[in-house]
Amino acid sequence: METAAIEARELSRRYGRRWALSNVTLRAERGEVVMIAGRNGSGKSTLLRVLSTAIRPDGGSAAVLGRDVVKEREYVRRATALLSHYSYLYEALSPRENLSLIGGDIDEALVRVGLRERADDPVSTFSAGMRKRLSFARVLMQKPDVALLDEPYGALDPEGFVLVDRVVEELRARGATVVIATHQLDRVSSYSDRIITLEAGRVVA
Amino acid sequence: MIGALRKEILLQWRTRAQAIAVFVFGATSLLLFSFAIGPNSAALRQHAAGFLWLALLLSSTLTLAESFHAEMEHRALEGLLLLPVSPRAIYYGKAIANWLQLALLGIALVPIMVVLYDAGTTQLLRLVFVILLGTAGISAPGTLYSAMTSQTTRGKQMLLPLLLFPLIVPVLLAAARATSLIILGDPMMQGGSWLRLLAAFDAIYWSLCGLLFDRVVED
Numbered sequence: 001m002e003t004a005a006i007e008a009r010e011l012s013r014r015y016g017r018r019w020a021l022s023n024v025t026l027r028a029e030r031g032e033v034v035m036i037a038g039r040n041g042s043g044k045s046t047l048l049r050v051l052s053t054a055i056r057p058d059g060g061s062a063a064v065l066g067r068d069v070v071k072e073r074e075y076v077r078r079a080t081a082l083l084s085h086y087s088y089l090y091e092a093l094s095p096r097e098n099l100s101l102i103g104g105d106i107d108e109a110l111v112r113v114g115l116r117e118r119a120d121d122p123v124s125t126f127s128a129g130m131r132k133r134l135s136f137a138r139v140l141m142q143k144p145d146v147a148l149l150d151e152p153y154g155a156l157d158p159e160g161f162v163l164v165d166r167v168v169e170e171l172r173a174r175g176a177t178v179v180i181a182t183h184q185l186d187r188v189s190s191y192s193d194r195i196i197t198l199e200a201g202r203v204v205a
Numbered sequence: 206m207i208g209a210l211r212k213e214i215l216l217q218w219r220t221r222a223q224a225i226a227v228f229v230f231g232a233t234s235l236l237l238f239s240f241a242i243g244p245n246s247a248a249l250r251q252h253a254a255g256f257l258w259l260a261l262l263l264s265s266t267l268t269l270a271e272s273f274h275a276e277m278e279h280r281a282l283e284g285l286l287l288l289p290v291s292p293r294a295i296y297y298g299k300a301i302a303n304w305l306q307l308a309l310l311g312i313a314l315v316p317i318m319v320v321l322y323d324a325g326t327t328q329l330l331r332l333v334f335v336i337l338l339g340t341a342g343i344s345a346p347g348t349l350y351s352a353m354t355s356q357t358t359r360g361k362q363m364l365l366p367l368l369l370f371p372l373i374v375p376v377l378l379a380a381a382r383a384t385s386l387i388i389l390g391d392p393m394m395q396g397g398s399w400l401r402l403l404a405a406f407d408a409i410y411w412s413l414c415g416l417l418f419d420r421v422v423e424d
Contacts, residue, residue: 054283055424076291088284090275092219093212101208102288122219142288 003066005030005146005177006051010060012201013046020046022201023060028177028194030065030145033168035182035188038198044181045085047198048148050144051179052082064146081144083152087131088138091124095134098123102141113163128155133163140167147171149180161187174204209298216275218304223271228310231264232317239321246323247356253324254384258339258377261311265340266366268310269347272303273355282422300348300414307340313351322387331396332387338403339380345410346372352421376410379403 006028013021021043028034036044049055051062053073060181061068067075089098096119099106110116113133123131132155139147166190171178184187189195197205217224238256240250276282285295310397319325326332347369354364383399 030251052361053288067305077287080287084280084284086280086283088287089279090212090216091278092216097215101212101285101290110423138284193352198277202407 002030004028004063005032006062006064006179007066008051008060008062009049011047011050011057011062012059013043013055013057019201021050021057024198024201024203025060026196026203028149028179030170030177032173032193033172033178033191034182035185035192035195036179036198037183037185037195038181041196041200043201044198045111045150046201048082048150048179048181049084051146052080052084052148053077054082054084063095077147079145081139081147083135083139083147085150085154087135089123089131089134091162092122093118094122095137096120098134099137099141102138104141104143106141109141112140112167113137114159114197129160130157133160136163136167144171144176146177147179149178149182152180153182154182165191206291206297209285209294210301211298213298213302214305217306217344220271224268224306224310226266227267228313230267230272231260231310231314234260234263235314235317235321249322250324253318253322254388255381256322257311257314257318257384258381260314260376261307261340262343262370262373264310265307265343266362266369268306268366269303269344269351269369270354270362272299272348273351276321277355286422292385292422293415295422296348296352297309297416303348304341304344307344308337311340313337317408320400326388328387332384335380335383335387335400335403338400338407339376339383341407342376342380342403342410343369343373343416349414349418349421352418359361376403376406379406 004027008024008026010019011024012019024047030059036047038044050057051069053069053076056070063069065079069076095115096106096109099109101176110119112138115130115133124132153161156164169177180188196203238259239249242252270396286292315332350365350368354361357364379399379402383396383403386396
């Protein structure tokens with residue numbers, strides 16, 4: 001049996017005394033698009049951050065492509081890309097300078113997200129939607145095997161929505177696993193293979 | 206590490222108004238310290254080195270406290286770690302950039318010191334060398350502690366000097382003594398031993414802080 005793209009067992013994480021994730025067990029196969037649904041504060045972002053190795057779990061275990069997210073952090077980081085609700089951008093730098101830290105074809109990525117014309121302007125002059133597009137360019141340049149997208153449609157215009165749909169389709173076409181935490185239930189459920197619902201840090205469906 | 210250093214230098218260049226403000230602060234500190242001594246030119250000369258390093262120390266806390274601001278603004282540091290970029294490369298990139306900035310500040314404060322304290326010297330290259338070694342000893346632990354305090358929600362500005370100052374006492378002492386010997390003369394040839402002490406502390410700080418950085422920035 002092929003190793004799962006993502007496998008979490010009894011995964012827990014707390015902030016202070018409050019458990020943001022509590023005994024979450026889930027599995028996502030390679031090439032699947034999985035939607036994580038749930039209200040604000042249900043643990044969606046925390047789950048993606050644990051899977052991306054941005055934060056460590058306080059209990060249980062998780063593996064990405066068979067590699068433990070705590071013990072084999074470097075491998076997991078090379079295989080995954082996280083579109084976080086933090087932009088991960090430097091305000092004083094231009095899109096080109098921000099993306100140069102990743103390596104790869106910067107111009108191609110900027111064309112794909114529609115920011116080619118603003119490639120040399122400082123990010124501080126960008127709107128929220130443009131920053132989101134630039135964060136998307138970051139994900140594209142990483143060429144991930146597992147893409148973790150936290151609210152990918154947030155702050156985007158209708159044209160941006162189409163861009164996200166197209167990118168997800170492309171990622172799936174090349175065999176990547178895509179996990180999307182979103183409130184855009186109708187839109188994402190139309191193309192996702194599976195829906196996982198979180199409530200108060202627990203999987204309820 | 207080259208990419209991380211390039212990014213740091215770009216960020217410093219884009220926020221250069223801040224460096225000018227830090228220089229003005231350092232120059233003002235030197236001016237105020239000179240008032241404390243009065244118009245006695247021998248006493249001014251005697252204390253010039255100590256006050257130069259005191260001004261540099263106070264200015265360095267402003268520079269270092271700001272050095273992780275851009276990293277924390279949109280969690281850019283977390284983004285770098287997830288790329289993945291080695292935490293050590295990030296640390297050395299930032300520490301070298303801070304070192305360059307502090308060294309330039311130190312060199313820029315020398316003419317102010319010469320004018321205000323009548324503390325001229327012909328050994329300018331040796332003085333620059335002492336400033337390079339001394340600021341290296343401030344920037345290495347300063348960068349580590351700045352990373353640590355930038356993650357706290359309260360009292361960032363207060364916490365950094367509280368943690369940093371006790372640790373860099375030997376560096377300040379050695380740098381001030383070596384500078385003083387350059388200004389006042391070194392008939393007993395003591396300068397070399399202070400420089401060796403400075404270099405030893407620099408080596409310890411630069412290696413140890415590089416090793417500890419990932420424990421500070423990783424969850």
